[in-house]
Amino acid sequence: MELTITDEAYQSVLAQAQNDAPVESCGYLLGPDRQTVTMNYPMRNIDHSEEHFSFDPREQFAAVKYARQNGLVIVGNWHSHPASPSRPSAEDIRLAFDPNILYFILSLAGEQPVFNAFAIADGEVKEKVNLR
Numbered sequence: 001m002e003l004t005i006t007d008e009a010y011q012s013v014l015a016q017a018q019n020d021a022p023v024e025s026c027g028y029l030l031g032p033d034r035q036t037v038t039m040n041y042p043m044r045n046i047d048h049s050e051e052h053f054s055f056d057p058r059e060q061f062a063a064v065k066y067a068r069q070n071g072l073v074i075v076g077n078w079h080s081h082p083a084s085p086s087r088p089s090a091e092d093i094r095l096a097f098d099p100n101i102l103y104f105i106l107s108l109a110g111e112q113p114v115f116n117a118f119a120i121a122d123g124e125v126k127e128k129v130n131l132r
């Protein structure tokens, strides 16, 4: 599976994550279809943690409503790993409840940021998705 993300959406994710570091940052990624991300929808990490994140349920509801009203779908959610690699932690996999969306992780641990997307279902990573 391949997925396209616009430079504008990626730059928005990157700027938000760098601004929030060392706390983990998070958001939704929206697009016109499930293979295309055109927008970062920023969310607050209500855990304010450097090692995990949680969404505010009211913000999640607002994001879903925003997507619907604008003819977009939620392609996935993303969070940052300020100091660890771009792959799902055991907790990330455990908390990936929705098999219909992708899970994006932006790592700021190396010299260059690394952004990957993963399909997670049944408690395991099914696929690493190529981003274009």
Ligand SMILES: [Zn+2]
Residues within 6 Å of the ligand: 079, 080, 081, 088, 089, 092, 105
């Ligand atoms: Zn994580």
